Amino acid sequence: MIPPGIWRFADRLPLADPRHAVSLGEGGTPLLDVTDALGLPAGVTVHVKAEHLNPTGSFKDRIAAVALSLVRERSLRGVVGTSSGNGGAAAAAYGARAGRPVVLLALATAPPEKLVQIRSAGARVHLTDGLGHDPHTTLRVAEQVRAAAGRHGWLALLTGGRYAPEIMYGARTIAYELAEQAPDATHVYAPIGGGGLYASLWRGYRDLGGAVPRLVAVQPSGCPTVRDALAGGPGVLAEPSTTGISGLQVATLFDDDVPAAVAGSGGHLTEVTDERVAAAHARLVRLGVSVEPAGATALAGLLDDADAGRLPAGARVVLVATGAGWKDVHALSSLAGPGPLPHGAADLEELLA
């Protein structure tokens, strides 16, 4: 049986035979209407594409599912990759399911929850100083991983079109689903780390041949690689990134199609401060949409655009919520309020009055 989710689009994925699919239930995520909670001008609608509800808690499951399926189909030995945590957690789970080893070089600053998720599934992980934050280290390690994977018969999990175009087909399925779920969307806001997600949305919409919504790239101002790429540069920072947002600390673009996606979709770049992301994070979590900060970055961009008068009347907006709240308990804790919790017999009369 061919599993549902991303495998509904098997004819668009790079597998020769979908019976090799390695699935944990990825894709098919819901679209949540949050219009009523945001106080935007009448006529504007906002939906959240709930990618944090994927099996390991992020959109990277779509990519890892394709990766491990290719490993199985091509009798490769395993997966080796770099990760800020989520791609690694996805690879670890799908590697476990496929019975293949997974070796990861992870950001030394990765949240402990993501590292536990990786290790508990049985993957090997090495923390790598400078990876993500420092552009030269990030580029060097990515090249080393790609080369070593090739030498040893492993698949490289570097989640951007520059390094691993085949596995990125998995992320295009978000656009395929959105074209069905929100066919009249005018704007899709997505966070940018290495840019693989954003460029995959563009490629996915183009595959379908229909109208492409404006794709808005939302990036922390402490990691302005897209600003550099849109100015004709290589999309590489001159200095280490300064954002604290896990998943978005990538000092070099991993996907060369980001400028084409901005121009071709009529989209734009919105840079946001970490403080604005924290405010957007609080708003989503307090709506019951429990995402990690990177998963609230699209909302931060939307709210900044609305404040700046950049949001047209009647816009029908989709925000891509990329990762789950439990992946970064430290960020959630600031919303949980100070302890200690009241303990002992509760005075229900007072609590419910």
Ligand SMILES: Cc1ncc(COP(=O)(O)O)c(C=O)c1O
């Ligand atoms: C939760 C989350 N959101 C967004 C991103 C950014 O995705 P990309 O690197 O494809 O731009 C990542 C990447 O790790 C992530 O983990």
